[in-house]
Amino acid sequence: MNLESITLARGNQVLLEDANFSLYAGDKIGLIGRNGSGKSSLFGLILGHYHEEQGQVYVPKSWGITYLAQSIPEGSLSAKDYVLHGHPKYFEYFHAYEAAFDNEDGEAVIEYQEKLEEIDGFRLPTKAAEILVGLGFTNQELNKSVDDFSGGWRMRLNLARALIAPEQVLLLDEPTNHLDLDAIVWLEKFLKNFEGMIILIAHDSAFLDNVVNKIAHIANKKIDMYTGNYTSFIRQRAQNLIIQQKMHEKQQKVIEHYQSFITRFKAKASKAKQAQSRAKALERMELVASVHIDSPFSFEFLPVQNCPNPILRLGRVSVGYGEKVILSDVNRYLGPGDRIGLLGLNGAGKSTFIKLLAGVLEPMTGDKVVASNPKIGYFAQHQLELLNPELTLVDWWQEIFGDLNIKIIREILAKFAFTGDKVFEKIGVLSGGEKSRLILAKLVYEAPHLLLLDEPTNHLDLDMREALTLALQTFDGAMVLVSHDRELLQETTDKLWLVDSGEVTDFDGDMSDYVKWLENKRISDSGAATGKGKASKGEKSAKSANNQQLKSQLEKDIQKQEKQIAVIQEKLAKIEAVLQDPSLYTSATENNKKKLAEYSANKKEVETQLQQAEAAWIKLHDQLDGLS
Numbered sequence: 001m002n003l004e005s006i007t008l009a010r011g012n013q014v015l016l017e018d019a020n021f022s023l024y025a026g027d028k029i030g031l032i033g034r035n036g037s038g039k040s041s042l043f044g045l046i047l048g049h050y051h052e053e054q055g056q057v058y059v060p061k062s063w064g065i066t067y068l069a070q071s072i073p074e075g076s077l078s079a080k081d082y083v084l085h086g087h088p089k090y091f092e093y094f095h096a097y098e099a100a101f102d103n104e105d106g107e108a109v110i111e112y113q114e115k116l117e118e119i120d121g122f123r124l125p126t127k128a129a130e131i132l133v134g135l136g137f138t139n140q141e142l143n144k145s146v147d148d149f150s151g152g153w154r155m156r157l158n159l160a161r162a163l164i165a166p167e168q169v170l171l172l173d174e175p176t177n178h179l180d181l182d183a184i185v186w187l188e189k190f191l192k193n194f195e196g197m198i199i200l201i202a203h204d205s206a207f208l209d210n211v212v213n214k215i216a217h218i219a220n221k222k223i224d225m226y227t228g229n230y231t232s233f234i235r236q237r238a239q240n241l242i243i244q245q246k247m248h249e250k251q252q253k254v255i256e257h258y259q260s261f262i263t264r265f266k267a268k269a270s271k272a273k274q275a276q277s278r279a280k281a282l283e284r285m286e287l288v289a290s291v292h293i294d295s296p297f298s299f300e301f302l303p304v305q306n307c308p309n310p311i312l313r314l315g316r317v318s319v320g321y322g323e324k325v326i327l328s329d330v331n332r333y334l335g336p337g338d339r340i341g342l343l344g345l346n347g348a349g350k351s352t353f354i355k356l357l358a359g360v361l362e363p364m365t366g367d368k369v370v371a372s373n374p375k376i377g378y379f380a381q382h383q384l385e386l387l388n389p390e391l392t393l394v395d396w397w398q399e400i401f402g403d404l405n406i407k408i409i410r411e412i413l414a415k416f417a418f419t420g421d422k423v424f425e426k427i428g429v430l431s432g433g434e435k436s437r438l439i440l441a442k443l444v445y446e447a448p449h450l451l452l453l454d455e456p457t458n459h460l461d462l463d464m465r466e467a468l469t470l471a472l473q474t475f476d477g478a479m480v481l482v483s484h485d486r487e488l489l490q491e492t493t494d495k496l497w498l499v500d501s502g503e504v505t506d507f508d509g510d511m512s513d514y515v516k517w518l519e520n521k522r523i524s525d526s527g528a529a530t531g532k533g534k535a536s537k538g539e540k541s542a543k544s545a546n547n548q549q550l551k552s553q554l555e556k557d558i559q560k561q562e563k564q565i566a567v568i569q570e571k572l573a574k575i576e577a578v579l580q581d582p583s584l585y586t587s588a589t590e591n592n593k594k595k596l597a598e599y600s601a602n603k604k605e606v607e608t609q610l611q612q613a614e615a616a617w618i619k620l621h622d623q624l625d626g627l628s
Helices: 039-047 079-084 090-102 106-118 124-134 151-164 181-193 205-211 230-242 245-257 259-268 272-294 350-358 382-386 393-401 406-414 420-424 432-446 462-473 486-492 511-526 528-541 545-579 590-627
Strands: 002-010 013-022 028-032 054-058 065-067 169-173 197-201 214-219 222-227 312-321 324-334 339-343 365-370 376-379 450-454 478-482 495-500 503-506
Touching (some): 028 205, 039 065, 079 151, 222 230, 324 503, 339 350, 339 486, 350 450, 393 432, 495 511
Parallel strands (some): 376 450
Antiparallel strands (some): 002 013, 214 222
């Protein structure tokens, strides 16, 4: 794939000018650049949605391209069927195979069986289920309709649909936006094993480090290619900048500013693993500082005044919603300088715990003791929706802090890249990232004793994430952070707490240990490790005559099971066809009511049969894999 001397414009804005971009089979490219630099527009150019002003775009005709859709899907298709529709040939071949099977047309059965085998069609339903479970869906949710999921989960369905497509080129625009850390770790492994080309836009530096082998950096309307992952890019670019003496001098001032953080950490480090992890983070900080020099963001938290000790204490606290207990018997203490990273699976109760600390939720039982008049700064994603869209940035600021001098307001907002007339724009026209920056600017100015951050980086680009990381490193109050950004957690926190199984406990390890914990947790929950472990032992004797006979029998059983699955799927399709008939719902006759109840009950029964049949098919394959 080649883009030669490309000039690309959107409206009156020129995004790329005489830019060149060459990609090769097997490349895994991280596409980075500031918001508005043209990353998504470049995707549009590759896909043919936009056209270049000058230059030439060459994409080999044999290269199929799959793109992560950004629109929120709708419809009554089940989650698994929605994902399977990402493979353009699957349903065409499968329905033809079913029809031939029903009509006892032997030749057609063989023809479409071969076509399904060519696209690995008999395994695709299982692959779809594996992808969905990897992205955080439960087995019970695979047959729920698309419309039953929230917007964030529907975007996960889009991602799953892109991952199952057979094309050789995969374009992913912010694939981690709606994922928790468990799903991100799974996605990293999937993309590492993907045999085609990947171009991805991401603002998660750890994710980029673990997936890509090249970085394409858009700056000054050009595309510069760097070999290696994101950390390698940081190092190469830092070295280039340091060559310039003025940049070097400015870099030293920035690094000197962060020495207080380094000193504080060295004084506090008590765990060998965390000390080693932080030492690596400190090495990287110098590189980040040099690259961050030309960032539009430059801010730091004001010194914390009169911080109480303790700020907050929890004794045997239970908390939840209504009568439902989410966390119980919580015993925690927060004092000046505590820097806590909060870990746990999606839905384990991290946000619930943050809300308890923030005072949004009160304890159901137990004691919560808070210091007199503590200043608590709280950031959560729902706050973006609560901003008054009719207020300008200046009006909003003055509404919170009183009649603050507009010059001071402009100076504060400028540190967050709100300059010129931008401060007089209405909040309603701001992007999600800009709204996040606005709330973070407020927290920085407030200098809270306790800072509570629940996923603060969701809408932030790499420059702003780096700026926030550097600012948090020198924040001298107490902090509790929930984030799926591993670099942010690793570089700004001293202790890790784990929210799991309704409890909040100390986590003994660093972020790499937590990733291992997630992997073990996934294996334990799925029960897959035991079966596969037993099978792998059998590999040592796979050459024996007994295993060969067993292998032959398993292959026959798998074919038999596939035919049974096909019959059940056809039965389910016929039931769903009846249930999709509008007349069944528009006319409320007794006959229609009876028919609806009967077919709905049958649908549940057949879906259960299908799940059981597919589970049996997977088990047979696991046994066969153990003998291969």
